[in-house]
Amino acid sequence: MVNSSDLQALWLTVRLASTVTVILLLVGTPIAWWLARTRTWWKGPIGAVVALPLVLPPSVLGFYLLLTMGPNGPVGQLTHALGLGLLPFTFWGLVVASVFYSLPFMVQPLQTAFEAVGDRPLEVAATLRASPLDAFFTVAMPLAAPGFLTASILTFAHTVGEFGVVLMIGGNLPGVTRVASVQIYDHVEALEYMQAHRLAAVMLLFSFLVLLALYSWRPNPKKGA
Template identity: 55%
Template sequence: MSEVVFLTIKLALLTTLSLVVLATPLAWWLARTRSWLKIPLSALVTLPIVLPPTVLGFYILVLLAPDGWIGVWTHQYGFGPRAFSFSGLLFGSIIYSLPFAVQPLQNSFQAMGTRPLEVAATLGLNPWRRFFKVALPLAKPGYISAMVLVFAHTLGEFGVILMIGGNIPGRTKVISTAIYDYVEMLQYDKAHLLAAGLLLFSFVIMVSLYTFQRRNERPWTR
């Protein structure tokens, strides 16, 4: 059971760290652009929220298969098939949790308006320094919300995990699939232990997030 918990936390941490990096430029572009691409790209980013996890998991599995777009590339460069592996789970988790990272960051970037950046420009800061010295600190609440939501969301993944990784002990078996196993084997005591722990942790982390957001609410001057 400890191996299952460790693998789940490892997956959640790596997904969270990956999305902090990957979602930042995407959220910044969505918050600042007036391009016609904003609407279709926003819809694409949001798709994992509305799609059934098995549908998303199926298409990711197709991509990772030996004859899939990604599978062909990984096989060609000696990485082997990524389906039913931890790296495959990580890839799927990043796609599945993408909107939970992009949306809080995009909202934070939009909420700060243009005035802080304009003031920084008058002080001689170039675009990169304006972003790192002004935009990122002001978007701190968005980053905390994104990290908490992604981490918590990854802990509860099931459909995508099962489609991409199956339920291989030590490789792809996480808390959600372990609970499913225990229920199938009628081992309700072990299922209760994992489920109750996940429920309690999720409740505490969401209370903490809402408390943080309430303390940091303030109007932005545009």
């Protein structure tokens, strides 16, 4: 039903979303932990910066990324000097863009989960001579497990739904930057409504299943915390 270039776009989308989810688990967890525990006045500004992609139009993000990652931008000059080449029009360029774009979807659920854990279990762990790092891995993380799952699912799904930023910095290369959302757009622009319908139906079904999983599993938080 779905042709090979559509499959390629779907597979690329899955690869992009998985890569971004893994990176954000590594990057987002310490940020969320810090935000949940800190009492400094920095909490407000940093929290606001993390939340920015929620409200910024993708065109703003795409515009700045195109300028900073290009050959005349600071990031572009850095990646060039490091021998990594330039990021626009590459898979890793999309990964970097998506990490920014999906950051709040990872950090915010994690932060909420960490806050729900509270100080008490960690204090108890400390009296049992657990180091802070130990306490994090053996106490906080298991208690926040549902938060990790929610955050990962949301991050993955949100990256799949990305469109504007990819269109602006991707260059529409098959197998490299042409993700499913862009492929659908191209089908529509080329008036290939049948192909657009097929791929769009796949996306619709996927998104529904993801959200269904999330919401059917969620109303049982008593066991977790």
